[in-house]
Every structure is written in C-alpha cells, then in structure tokens.
Amino acid sequence: xxxxxxxxxxxxxxxxxxxxxxxxxxxxxxxxxxxxxxxxxxxxxxxxxxxxxxxxxxxxxxxxxxxxxxxxxxxxxxxxxxxxxxxxxxxxxxxxxxxxxxxxxxxxxxxxxxxxxxxxxxxxxxxxxxxxxxxxxxxxxxxxxxxxxxxxxxxxxxxxxxxxxxxxxxxxxxxxxxxxxxxxxxxxxxxxxxxxxxxxxxxxxxxxxxxxxxxxxxxxxxxxxxxxxxxxxxxxxxxxxxxxxxxxxxxxxxxxxxxxxxxxxxxxxxxxxxxxxxxxxxxxxxxxxxxxxxxxxxxxxxxxxxxxxxxxxxxxxxxxxxxxxxxxxxxxxxxxxxxxxxxxxxxxxxxxxxxxxxxxxxxxxxxxxxxxxxxxxxxxxxxxxxxxxxxxxxxxxxxxxxxxxxxxxxxxxxxxxxxxxxxxxxxxxxxxxxxxxxxxxxxxxxxxxxxxxxxxxxxxxxxxxxxxxxxxxx
Numbered sequence: 319x320x321x322x323x324x325x326x327x328x329x330x331x332x333x334x335x336x337x338x339x340x341x342x343x344x345x346x347x348x349x350x351x352x353x354x355x356x357x358x359x360x361x362x363x364x365x366x367x368x369x370x371x372x373x374x375x376x377x378x379x380x381x382x383x384x385x386x387x388x389x390x391x392x393x394x395x396x397x398x399x400x401x402x403x404x405x406x407x408x409x410x411x412x413x414x415x416x417x418x419x420x421x422x423x424x425x426x427x428x429x430x431x432x433x434x435x436x437x438x439x440x441x442x443x444x445x446x447x448x449x450x451x452x453x454x455x456x457x458x459x460x461x462x463x464x465x466x467x468x469x470x471x472x473x474x475x476x477x478x479x480x481x482x483x484x485x486x487x488x489x490x491x492x493x494x495x496x497x498x499x500x501x502x503x504x505x506x507x508x509x510x511x512x513x514x515x516x517x518x519x520x521x522x523x524x525x526x527x528x529x530x531x532x533x534x535x536x537x538x539x540x541x542x543x544x545x546x547x548x549x550x551x552x553x554x555x556x557x558x559x560x561x562x563x564x565x566x567x568x569x570x571x572x573x574x575x576x577x578x579x580x581x582x583x584x585x586x587x588x589x590x591x592x593x594x595x596x597x598x599x600x601x602x603x604x605x606x607x608x609x610x611x612x613x614x615x616x617x618x619x620x621x622x623x624x625x626x627x628x629x630x631x632x633x634x635x636x637x638x639x640x641x642x643x644x645x646x647x648x649x650x651x652x653x654x655x656x657x658x659x660x661x662x663x664x665x666x667x668x669x670x671x672x673x674x675x676x677x678x679x680x681x682x683x684x685x686x687x688x689x690x691x692x693x694x695x696x697x698x699x700x701x702x703x704x705x706x707x708x709x710x711x712x713x714x715x716x717x718x719x720x721x722x723x724x725x726x727x728x729x730x731x732x733x734x735x736x737x738x739x740x741x742x743x744x745x746x747x748x749x750x751x752x753x754x755x756x757x758x759x760x761x762x763x764x765x766x767x768x769x770x771x772x773x774x775x776x777x778x779x780x781x782x783x784x785x786x787x788x789x790x791x792x
Contacts, residue, residue: 320751320778321550323362324529325519326350326374327381333403334438335426337467339493340375345534350521354541355387358519359394361546367517369397369419374518375532379406392417405440409451420459423449427464428473428480436469453484461486467499494530495572506676507577509560510570514751517546525549527556528575535569561670562613585676586710587654588612590619590627591646592664593638596761601664603790608662611670618653620646629653639731641724643706644739648720651713659716663707665757667790669779671750672708680712683719684746690777691756691769694791697783699755699776700769704745706738708754752779757790 328349331340362370370391378384379402391398397419400412404423412418423445427433430442453460463486464470464477478485490499512518512528519525523541526534538556539549556567565571590608592601605627608617617628624632631649636642651659657680662668677684686708690699711719716739723739724732736742755777758767776782 320368320515321365322369322371322516323358323365323367323519323546324371324374324516325355325358326376326521327355327372327378327384327387328376328521330380331375331377331403331439332380332405333377333440335424335465336436336438336469337465337490337493337497337499339496339532342496343375343533345520346522348521349381350523352383354523356390358541358546359391359396361541362517363394363396365517365546365550367396367546369399371399371401373401374520374529377406378402379408385411388412388415403437403440404445404448404452407448407452409448409455413452413455413457418456418458420461421452421456422461422463422486423452424463424465425449425477425481426467427470428477432469432473436465436467460484463488466490490574491530492572492574493532494535494569495574502574502578505574505577506678507563507565508676509557509563509671509674510573510576512575513560513570514557517550525553527569530573530575531569536567561674563674585656586615586658586660586673587650587656587713588615588617588628588662588673589647589650589654589659590617590621590625590662590664591643591650592619592621592625593643594621594623594625594664595638596664596759597791600757600759600790604664604667607667611668612673615673616654616656618650620650636729637731641732641734642729644720644724644734645726645729648717648726651717651720654713657712658710659713660710661707663705665759666705666707667755667757667780667786668708669750669752669754671752672754674750675710675748677710677712677746677748679746681715682744682746683709683711683716683740684748685709686749686754687747688749688751688753689756690753690774691758691767692783692786694757694759694787697775697787698773699783700773702756702767702769705754705756705767707756711740753777755780755786757786759791 329347372378378400392415398417399419401422426436433442449462462481462484465488467490474487490502518528519541524537525539527536538553619625619627619630621632622635672686685704689702689708691702692699719739723734780786
C-alpha cells in the first residue's frame with residue numbers, strides 16, 4: 319500500500335486564482351499547530367506513507383513555519399513534495415534539501431496578460447525568474463503546471479513550448495461541482511485516485527475526502543482523536559463504494575476529479591472461459607476471487623466441465639487449444655446482452671479495479687497494462703505487457719474480430735490470424751493501482767510466455783511470490 323499524506327499548514331495565499339474556491343470557504347480558518355504536524359508525520363511513517371505534501375488550500379511559502387517544518391521532515395527522513403505559485407520560494411535554500419521528491423510550480427498562463435487574469439496577485443516576472451532558476455539548480459523534478467480554463471485554454475501550445483519537458487498541463491477540476499469552465503473534459507467517472515491513494519488533512523486535524531472537498535462536505539475522521547491508520551481503515555466503506563462505481567454522495571456525485579459522466583450500471587459482462595485443466599483447487603480459488611472482486615456484475619462462464627460461476631455454459635470435452643478458447647469466448651459474447659465484455663481466465667488473479675473500467679469506444683480492444691506473471695516454483699514475478707485474459711472490448715466488435723480470425727464451425731485446432739484475434743495496432747489500455755497476476759503452471763494450455771526484462775519478489779495487493787504460491791498453488 320502506497321499512501322500520500324497531504325495536509326494543510328495554512329489557508330492563506332498571496333494569489334486569488336479565478337478557479338480556486340478558497341475565498342468561498344465557510345469553514346473556520348487557521349494554521350496547523352506544531353503538535354498536530356508532528357503527530358501527522360509520526361502517524362504517516364507508521365502507515366508507510368510514500369511521501370508528505372504540506373499543501374491543500376494555501377501557499378506553503380507564506381506559512382511562517384514552513385522552513386522549520388521542512389527541516390523537521392528532512393531530519394525524520396521522509397519524502398516531501400510541494401505545490402507553490404513560486405513567488406516567494408527561496409531557490410538557494412530549497413535545492414539543498416535531499417528529501418524533496420518534486421516541486422510543482424503553478425503558472426496559469428503562458429503570457430503575462432493571461433497569467434494576471436488567472437492568478438490575480440503574484441508578480442509574473444518574479445515567478446518566471448524563480449522557476450527558471452529552480453529548474454537550473456534543482457536535482458529533484460520540477461513540474462511547471464497550468465490549469466486549462468477559460469483564460470488559458472488557447473495558450474496550451476505556447477506554454478508547452480516555453481517550459482518544455484517540465485510542462486504539466488492540468489485539466490480543469492470543478493471543486494466538487496462548485497466551479498465551471500470550458501476546460502472541463504467529459505469523461506466517464508471512475509474510482510477517485512485521490513480518495514484511493516491519499517489522506518487529506520485540514521489545518522485543524524479533520525480528515526477530508528480529497529483536495530476537491532475544500533469546505534468539509536464529507537469528513538472521514540480527526541487526527542486529534544485517532545491515528546491515520548485508524549482513519550484510513552475506517553474509510554474503507556467509501557473506497558469500496560467507489561470501486562463499485564457508486565458515487566452517489568456529496569461531493570463525489572458532482573465532482574469531475576474522477577470524471578463527469580456517471581457509468582452505466584451493468585453495462586459490462588464478465589466472461590470466464592476455462593479448459594478446466596488447471597488444478598481444481600487453484601481454479602476454485604480463482605473463481606472465488608472473481609466473485610469477490612466483481613460485486614454484482616453479470617458473469618457468464620464457458621467451460622468444458624460444469625462450473626458454478628454466474629450463468630454457466632458447458633461445452634463438453636472439446637480439444638484443448640488456443641483457437642477453441644476463442645470459440646468459448648465467442649459463445650459467451652453471443653449469450654451476453656451488454657455493450658462491453660471483459661475477459662477472465664482460470665489461472666489469473668484480478669484486483670477490484672480491473673472490473674471498474676468503462677471504455678470510451680466500442681470498436682477497440684483495451685488491455686489492462688499493470689500486469690505480472692508468476693511461474694510455479696519460482697519466488698519472483700515478471701512484468702508483462704498484455705495477455706488475452708486481461709482485456710475488454712465492445713461485445714459486437716469482439717464477435718466480429720473472432721469470426722474473422724477463426725473458422726467458428728469446428729472445434730478442431732486451427733491457426734488464429736491475427737494471433738490474438740484483434741488487429742495488431744490501435745489497441746487501448748487501462749490500468750489501476752493494483753496489478754493483475756497471472757499464475758503460470760504446467761497444467762494450463764501453455765507454460766511459456768513472454769515478459770519484460772527484470773523481476774520483483776513482491777507486488778502490490780497480492781504480496782510476495784512465496785505468499786502467492788502458498789495461498790493459491792499449494
């Protein structure tokens with residue numbers, strides 16, 4: 319688990335950005351105490367936080383104790399990231415800190431005229447000079463960001479040209495529905511990255527859902543009363559609802575941080591296809607995992623032996639080969655009624671986010687690209703680019719591709735052309751925090767498989783290779 323701890327030293331700011339709702343806050347204003355700050359660092363370390371971000375709704379470099387706090391975090395050995403408008407940053411001083419992960423400098427405009435409209439306060443020339451000096455002297459990453467809104471939307475190319483590889487264009491976020499802009503993108507809503515990966519703390523210790531929840535519409539806990547671990551665990555209910563694509567709560571319902579369009583429920587069918595050659599104990603555990611992670615999604619299983627998973631279609635003792643696995647998929651596709659279908663296999667473990675994606679296009683295959691393979695008998699995982707058992711596509715498009723790639727009138731082994739049914743170009747991808755894990759045994763259709771160079775001994779969500787082997791393969 320990798321969690322970012324974001325906290326609010328102060329609410330004061332030297333800018334009045336047109337898209338920022340800071341001046342609309344109704345909650346009490348103030349500054350975080352040293353005592354609370356020290357507790358957050360302590361709790362965060364016990365939570366194995368990946369890094370700390372002293373910024374939420376204010377400018378960190380006008381906070382009177384920021385350098386004292388930066389010294390403390392350096393001495394505690396924790397990684398730090400900073401967001402700043404860069405007017406008051408002391409470049410010579412900040413570049414000496416060895417624990418800075420990155421600094422994001424917000425410059426909302428490529429020209430002085432646009433910047434002054436969007437930022438309302440900081441001196442454009444001073445800011446640009448500071449950022450250029452920071453880029454030249456810093457050993458850590460420096461991002462130069464611009465939010466796309468009504469003022470900046472026509473300066474994206476000029477901004478990229480000015481800041482080169484340091485450019486970070488940010489799509490407009492609507493602060494829980496309280497702001498509107500031409501820069502707002504229409505995207506299908508998905509589980510919120512910030513909610514899933516970050517703890518966000520107001521200056522008074524109350525824990526909010528994310529940076530978009532600026533005015534305490536939904537509070538998850540209080541660091542003055544509980545540890546960060548306790549608060550993180552107690553908010554599991556909200557993350558679970560997001561994983562199930564349930565955003566019917568304020569501010570998530572109207573927020574565009576994770577998309578603008580509510581996903582259609584039950585618009586995807588899970589297809590489970592199996593030759594039933596794997597160890598029955600392994601296959602039972604894989605099926606149990608699919609049921610657990612898929613929630614109330616429709617499932618159609620197409621198998622050679624009767625299988626208790628969703629609506630089961632048993633095809634009998636046919637030849638075990640790749641071409642027949644595609645025939646099985648085709649049977650499931652024609653039985654399904656939804657716009658999309660997503661693949662699952664008998665040797666593969668799926669995290670919850672695998673089932674939360676809705677493609678933008680129906681005539682395209684999408685492959686999950688956070689993917690590892692484990693070979694039975696080895697204590698490592700290897701990274702893979704893609705597998706047939708971790709993909710989804712529009713149902714009609716998938717049917718068309720299979721019917722063009724194989725002879726669907728026979729169960730005899732045959733060559734599949736193209737090899738993986740779909741065109742070799744034009745595929746899409748999706749991903750999530752946790753990987754899909756393929757378990758390669760010598761009992762499946764094929765033990766050999768390609769992988770990307772390099773290996774790891776443990777992966778997120780599933781644990782070490784030894785733990786996976788003991789849980790699923792022994």
